[in-house]
Amino acid sequence: MNTYKAKIKITLRKGILDVQGKAVEQALHSMDYDIMENVRIGKYVELDITAQNDGQAEEFVREACDKIIANPIVEDYEIEILEQA
Amino acid sequence: MNTYKAKIKITLRKGILDVQGKAVEQALHSMDYDIMENVRIGKYVELDITAQNDGQAEEFVREACDKIIANPIVEDYEIEILEQA
Numbered sequence: 600m601n602t603y604k605a606k607i608k609i610t611l612r613k614g615i616l617d618v619q620g621k622a623v624e625q626a627l628h629s630m631d632y633d634i635m636e637n638v639r640i641g642k643y644v645e646l647d648i649t650a651q652n653d654g655q656a657e658e659f660v661r662e663a664c665d666k667i668i669a670n671p672i673v674e675d676y677e678i679e680i681l682e683q684a
Numbered sequence: 685m686n687t688y689k690a691k692i693k694i695t696l697r698k699g700i701l702d703v704q705g706k707a708v709e710q711a712l713h714s715m716d717y718d719i720m721e722n723v724r725i726g727k728y729v730e731l732d733i734t735a736q737n738d739g740q741a742e743e744f745v746r747e748a749c750d751k752i753i754a755n756p757i758v759e760d761y762e763i764e765i766l767e768q769a
Contacts, residue, residue, distance in 0.1 A: 605720075608693075608728045623729075626752050634734045635690075635748065643693045643728035644708075649719045659719060667711050 600649050602683040603656040609669045609676045610641040644668055653680045685734050687768040688741040694754045694761045695726040729753055738765045 611617050617639050624638040650656035657680050669676045696702050702724050709723040735741035742765050754761045 610728065610730070620729075623753060624731075627748055630751065632744065632748050634744065636732045638729065638731040641728040641730075643695065643726040644705075644723065645695070645726075646709075646723040647721045659717065663712055663717050663720060666715065668708060 600651060601656075603648050603650060603653060604681045604683055605644075605646050605648055605656065605660045606679040606681070607644040607646075607660065607664060607668065607676055608641065609644065609664075609674050611639060612673055612675055615673050641674070642669075647683070653682065656680050685736060686741075688733050688735060688738060689766045689768055690729075690731050690733055690741065690745045691764040691766070692729040692731075692745065692749060692753065692761055693726065694729065694749075694759050696724060697758055697760055700758050726759070727754075732768070738767065741765050 620638040620640045623640060624636065627635050627638070646660075648656045648659060650659060657678055660678050660680070664676050664678070665671050705723040705725045708725060709721065712720050712723070731745075733741050733744060735744060742763055745763050745765070749761050749763070750756050
């Protein structure tokens with residue numbers, strides 16, 4: 600069995616209103632950072648996982664994302680699996 | 685002026701207790717995902733920025749992270765700047 604580091608980017612699906620992102624965008628604009636737009640705020644998760652290989656690690660992380668870590672109805676996620684030194 | 689996409693991973697600094705991560709880890713273990721450990725939950729931010737070049741874009745995003753987007757006392761962040769098509 601090997602240990603892997605999983606890095607997961609979770610983003611709100613396109614078309615879903617991102618209230619937190621809008622709030623940060625307004626704060627940026629009020630501080631004269633008008634050059635920044637379309638702020639979207641999601642989650643970033645890291646975890647360690649023990650599995651036989653990276654394919655199995657990704658499969659388990661995908662399952663966990665669908666069930667617990669993300670909300671597949673309104674969120675998309677992207678998984679990266681790295682072998683631990 | 686060019687438009688860039690900034691992708692920012694914000695993580696709690698090492699040593700700072702991640703209560704949300706612990707909660708997700710317990711939920712995973714209660715669903716028999718004991719193979720997953722050290723769950724850390726941060727933020728993932730995407731935004732569009734107009735700047736002269738990617739170096740300037742990164743500089744502005746770094747400023748905005750220090751002032752508004754992240755909390756540099758307890759969080760680290762990693763910025764990636766991509767040119768928009």
